[in-house]
Amino acid sequence: MSVMNSRPALRWLVPAAAVAVVVGGGAAVGTLAATAEPSLPPRTAQQLLVDLQTARLDGLSGTVVQSADLGLPNLPNLSGAGSGTADIASLLTDTNQLRVWYSGPDKTRVALMGTLGETDVIRNGKDLWLWSSKQNKATHRTISDADTRSHQLPTDLPLTPQEAADRALAAVDPTTEVSVGRSATIAGRDAYELVLAPRDKASLVGQVRIAIDATEHVPLRLEIYPKGSDQTAFQIAFTQIDFARPDEAQFRFNPPPGAAVEESTGVPEAAKPDRPEGAPKTAEEAGVTTVGEGWTTVVVAKGGEDAAAGQQDEQAKQVLGVLTPVSGAWGSGHLLSGRLFSALLTDDGAIYAGLVSPERLYEVALEHK
Amino acid sequence: MSAVEVAAPPAARSLPVPFRFLRSELGLIARRRRNQAGLAVLAAVPIIIAIAVRVSSPTSSGGDQGAPQFLSSITGNGLFVALAALALEIQLFLPIAVAAVAGDAIAGEANVGTLRYLLTVPVHRTRLLAVKYAGIVAGAFVATVTVAGTGLLAGLLLFGGGDVTLLSGTTIGMGEGLLRLLAICLYLTACLAALGAVGLFVSTLTEQPMGATIAIVMFNMVSWILGVIPQVDWLHPYLLTHWWNNFGDLLRDPVAWDPLRGGLLSAAAYTVIFLSAAWARFGTRDVTS
Numbered sequence: 001m002s003v004m005n006s007r008p009a010l011r012w013l014v015p016a017a018a019v020a021v022v023v024g025g026g027a028a029v030g031t032l033a034a035t036a037e038p039s040l041p042p043r044t045a046q047q048l049l050v051d052l053q054t055a056r057l058d059g060l061s062g063t064v065v066q067s068a069d070l071g072l073p074n075l076p077n078l079s080g081a082g083s084g085t086a087d088i089a090s091l092l093t094d095t096n097q098l099r100v101w102y103s104g105p106d107k108t109r110v111a112l113m114g115t116l117g118e119t120d121v122i123r124n125g126k127d128l129w130l131w132s133s134k135q136n137k138a139t140h141r142t143i144s145d146a147d148t149r150s151h152q153l154p155t156d157l158p159l160t161p162q163e164a165a166d167r168a169l170a171a172v173d174p175t176t177e178v179s180v181g182r183s184a185t186i187a188g189r190d191a192y193e194l195v196l197a198p199r200d201k202a203s204l205v206g207q208v209r210i211a212i213d214a215t216e217h218v219p220l221r222l223e224i225y226p227k228g229s230d231q232t233a234f235q236i237a238f239t240q241i242d243f244a245r246p247d248e249a250q251f252r253f254n255p256p257p258g259a260a261v262e263e264s265t266g267v268p269e270a271a272k273p274d275r276p277e278g279a280p281k282t283a284e285e286a287g288v289t290t291v292g293e294g295w296t297t298v299v300v301a302k303g304g305e306d307a308a309a310g311q312q313d314e315q316a317k318q319v320l321g322v323l324t325p326v327s328g329a330w331g332s333g334h335l336l337s338g339r340l341f342s343a344l345l346t347d348d349g350a351i352y353a354g355l356v357s358p359e360r361l362y363e364v365a366l367e368h369k
Numbered sequence: 370m371s372a373v374e375v376a377a378p379p380a381a382r383s384l385p386v387p388f389r390f391l392r393s394e395l396g397l398i399a400r401r402r403r404n405q406a407g408l409a410v411l412a413a414v415p416i417i418i419a420i421a422v423r424v425s426s427p428t429s430s431g432g433d434q435g436a437p438q439f440l441s442s443i444t445g446n447g448l449f450v451a452l453a454a455l456a457l458e459i460q461l462f463l464p465i466a467v468a469a470v471a472g473d474a475i476a477g478e479a480n481v482g483t484l485r486y487l488l489t490v491p492v493h494r495t496r497l498l499a500v501k502y503a504g505i506v507a508g509a510f511v512a513t514v515t516v517a518g519t520g521l522l523a524g525l526l527l528f529g530g531g532d533v534t535l536l537s538g539t540t541i542g543m544g545e546g547l548l549r550l551l552a553i554c555l556y557l558t559a560c561l562a563a564l565g566a567v568g569l570f571v572s573t574l575t576e577q578p579m580g581a582t583i584a585i586v587m588f589n590m591v592s593w594i595l596g597v598i599p600q601v602d603w604l605h606p607y608l609l610t611h612w613w614n615n616f617g618d619l620l621r622d623p624v625a626w627d628p629l630r631g632g633l634l635s636a637a638a639y640t641v642i643f644l645s646a647a648w649a650r651f652g653t654r655d656v657t658s
Contacts, residue, residue, distance in 0.1 A: 008652055008653035009653065011648065011649035011652045011653055012646075012649045012653075014645045014648065014649055015642055015643075015645040015646035015648075015649050017645075018641050018642045018645045018646075019642055022638040022641070022642060063625075063627060095602070097628075099625065111537060111621070113618075113621070113625065115438075115614045115615075115617065116438040116439070116456055116536070116614055116617035117438070117536060117617070118536040118537055118538075118621060120537055120538055129538075131537070131538040133536040133537070133538065134441075135441070136441045136442060136445075136534075138538065239627075240627065250623075253538060253539075254539075254540075255538070256445075256532075256534035256538055256539070256540045257445065257531075257532065257534070257540070258442075258444070258445030258446075258534070259534065259538070
């Protein structure tokens with residue numbers, strides 16, 4: 001202290017050191033985690049695929065961070081809710097934190113954590129609950145055996161890396177080049193990385209990377225890179241994981257007193273895509289067809305005059321307002337163009353969508369005119 | 370506010386010397402009229418919330434996107450008045466309270482010309498800073514507890530208590546609910562204490578307490594504003610205020626400790642850096658007033 005009394009300017013070394021420790025310490029932890037590449041015995045892509053499909057998982061719990069940068073314009077009904085609401089729609093636009101508990105396929109719980117809010121999807125046996133703290137509302141649905149076979153969670157969005165990877169693997173067929181990437185450390189665990197790349201270069205998807213736990217064979221991270229970009233368009237990864245079977249109490253849900261309880265027979269409302277009343281239920285009824293196959297499949301939905309006339313509500317107009325008006329030999333309409341997919345809404349009510357560039361959609365639209 | 374007031378009342382003489390200074394500082398903060406008025410305003414917010422929810426139709430849904438947090442749960446349990454008030458006040462009112470106390474700490478003494486008298490009494494500058502900072506932390510705690518306590522009282526009177534519904538949809542008993550409310554108060558005090566450290570540093574830079582207070586409030590506001598701009602999301606974890614709303618993680622089942630740990634680490638980092646900066650600045654400064 002006597003040195004500091006005689007040379008007071010030296011006192012500033014103390015806050016400077018504090019800054020250095022805080023910043024340097026934080027950066028060191030970050031780099032260590034990022035660069036550490038574990039040395040794992042080599043494994044082929046086939047072996048990893050088999051590992052994935054034969055993984056026997058008793059249970060796990062962990063924290064998942066999901067982020068999407070699809071390059072879409074701000075659609076009013078998607079992003080208007082802000083970040084604090086923990087809506088399932090925010091999975092498309094924001095960075096989200098989820099907590100997952102898994103204890104066999106009929107005992108799962110996913111909690112989407114928002115600022116001062118939470119949305120939970122809880123599956124316990126035949127009971128499926130959707131809880132929204134913001135709305136103070138619980139939606140219950142009893143799952144029939146038929147549902148169990150078709151899907152386990154009521155939403156079309158991948159909520160856990162396990163589910164997300166399952167879907168990506170469903171696309172593995174002659175259209176896809178599968179290879180093994182660099183090993184990585186995720187949530188403190190060593191992992192192999194499986195790289196899927198579309199063979200058809202017309203697809204907007206560049207690579208899908210799945211990191212697989214080296215010992216438990218569970219997907220720990222899924223990344224989707226658009227073609228020619230090293231920034232993910234979609235990413236979901238565990239930041240913390242524990243393979244112990246979670247406590248039974250995690251899957252027990254009783255609607256709290258005072259909350260609105262809704263009995264649902266169909267898909268819970270929050271997970272259901274906005275669809276007008278009385279819309280056709282099956283793909284054939286709705287006039288949905290596909291063109292091409294694999295990664296460059298284009299979905300064609302011809303709603304006819306009815307669909308065009310049905311889009312009169314305020315929200316639909318707002319959505320159309322932010323889309324780019326386009327026209328060409330195929331006619332005219334509105335284009336939704338993102339980093340991973342494009343969608344074309346023509347003025348005569350047809351919808352073309354796929355993981356392809358807008359040009360490909362124009363070609364298909366011209367063929368179907 | 371003056372050297373006269375600093376002279377401890379006779380009862381304090383029995384205390385060990387280091388605590389006499391702290392005690393007189395706390396008394397000084399508590400006796401200031403503007404601090405008392407500020408505390409009254411802080412306490413008014415939860416009362417207004419409780420009455421507003423009570424007189425409005427009980428069936429009005431709280432599902433509106435713009436509605437303040439926790440508002441929809443108030444009718445079920447009065448405890449949520451305290452939580453709604455804390456969520457509302459943590460953005461501006463509580464930081465203003467801390468800024469007012471912190472701005473006064475050094476700059477206030479310098480402004481009314483009592484700082485040099487304080488230092489001529491054999492008080493080491495480091496100890497003076499320590500006592501001033503302890504006063505700020507105590508002020509932050511009292512402010513937070515006042516908001517929570519008034520909210521709890523008003524809520525229990527108007528809506529009654531009972532089991533508490535957590536964000537995860539699980540219910541816990543009233544006792545555990547109160548414990549969690551106390552934990553939230555402590556967490557928010559730690560967050561505000563970090564702002565207080567920034568404030569103490571700013572207060573050593575100037576002789577104008579008003580200027581210091583405004584600077585601290587602006588620092589807080591800029592931090593909140595940067596926190597909602599998505600283009601700078603890489604910066605967000607480093608913002609002081611980024612972690613404050615994570616007090617809600619104490620209301621999950623099970624409690625999500627990771628974000629809370631991040632918040633406490635961030636608060637500790639800010640506190641250490643700005644306290645040492647205040648110490649460096651105050652030690653090298655010429656005290657002329």
